[in-house]
Amino acid sequence: MSATSQYRHVTVLLEEAVEALAVRADGCYLDGTFGRGGHSRLILERLGPDGRLIGFDKDPLAITTGQELAAEDGRFVVVQRSFAELAEEVAVRGLTGRVAGVLLDLGVSSPQLDDAERGFSFLNDGPLDMRMNPNVGVSAAEWLATASEEEIARVFKDYGEERFAKRMARAVVQRRAERPFERTADLAEVLKQANPAWEKNKHPATRAFQGLRIHINNELGDLERGLDAALEVLAVGGRLVVISFHSLEDRIVKQFMRRHAKGEADNLPRHLPVQAKAFEPRLKLLGKPQYASEEEVRANPRARSAVMRVAEKLR
Numbered sequence: 001m002s003a004t005s006q007y008r009h010v011t012v013l014l015e016e017a018v019e020a021l022a023v024r025a026d027g028c029y030l031d032g033t034f035g036r037g038g039h040s041r042l043i044l045e046r047l048g049p050d051g052r053l054i055g056f057d058k059d060p061l062a063i064t065t066g067q068e069l070a071a072e073d074g075r076f077v078v079v080q081r082s083f084a085e086l087a088e089e090v091a092v093r094g095l096t097g098r099v100a101g102v103l104l105d106l107g108v109s110s111p112q113l114d115d116a117e118r119g120f121s122f123l124n125d126g127p128l129d130m131r132m133n134p135n136v137g138v139s140a141a142e143w144l145a146t147a148s149e150e151e152i153a154r155v156f157k158d159y160g161e162e163r164f165a166k167r168m169a170r171a172v173v174q175r176r177a178e179r180p181f182e183r184t185a186d187l188a189e190v191l192k193q194a195n196p197a198w199e200k201n202k203h204p205a206t207r208a209f210q211g212l213r214i215h216i217n218n219e220l221g222d223l224e225r226g227l228d229a230a231l232e233v234l235a236v237g238g239r240l241v242v243i244s245f246h247s248l249e250d251r252i253v254k255q256f257m258r259r260h261a262k263g264e265a266d267n268l269p270r271h272l273p274v275q276a277k278a279f280e281p282r283l284k285l286l287g288k289p290q291y292a293s294e295e296e297v298r299a300n301p302r303a304r305s306a307v308m309r310v311a312e313k314l315r
């Protein structure tokens, strides 16, 4: 079995997200989180011969799958780049302001979590890496070896919403003085011992691991840049569809959409001369946040925390 097919990803909110893009046969679409191409394939089904789709992913195995799809379908290309840089990619293709829809299905894919060798999992032991693209940046093990106790505590608290962040950071720093962390199971065990209040049905290292992953991949920073970039590249009438998996992501998406639905001048200092246009909204919110159906959650528990928000570009 090939490396790309060994672990499957079940796409969340598949029909709902592609429906929300309102795919036009001749439109140009961006899938900012290609993964294993679940959403992309359905978008391609709805595109006509003149439609185009550009997929982005940081992950080398996602890119391999994307290249296989691109070889079969000339309307599709895939680029190994963060969606934070989608405006640059679209600009070189001369498509700025002409994109009919952008989809972001955030976070990690099931293959990333399930393959212990990627180092995301506290359940399956593997090298402590956690990078979506293991060829760039700093691994979780490297970061934990040098970060200060305060930085580690901040990451556990701010990105993992871990109540006992300080205590857990102290345990990490004490243990690394004897021996550096190299494996996920080793870190999970130290975090587990340092966590005094285990939540029901949740491994006691879950939150700290989430925090670490978000930090190592700069997930929230990329999301903020990616949303700005999406607004820049969309055509008037184009759709922005974002699926989040935890409250930190969803808060950023919700605030971004609301801010642009109200008119950005809301955020400018009162004394500045502001052109009337700046008060005009740039986005229209479409519908309410959508969640996975009970049936979908039963079939794919990962869908339980998904929330999808949709907006349309007005100007």
Ligand SMILES: C[S@@+](CC[C@H](N)C(=O)[O-])C[C@H]1O[C@@H](n2cnc3c(N)ncnc32)[C@H](O)[C@@H]1O
Binding pocket: 009, 010, 011, 012, 032, 033, 034, 035, 036, 037, 038, 039, 040, 056, 057, 058, 059, 062, 081, 082, 083, 084, 105, 106, 107, 108, 109, 110, 132, 222, 223
């Ligand atoms: C939830 S999965 C997407 C699954 C995909 N919709 C499917 O149906 O197969 C998220 C994917 O986005 C990628 N990813 C996360 N953040 C990214 C970013 N900032 N830029 C590019 N890819 C990113 C991950 O590597 C992962 O493959």
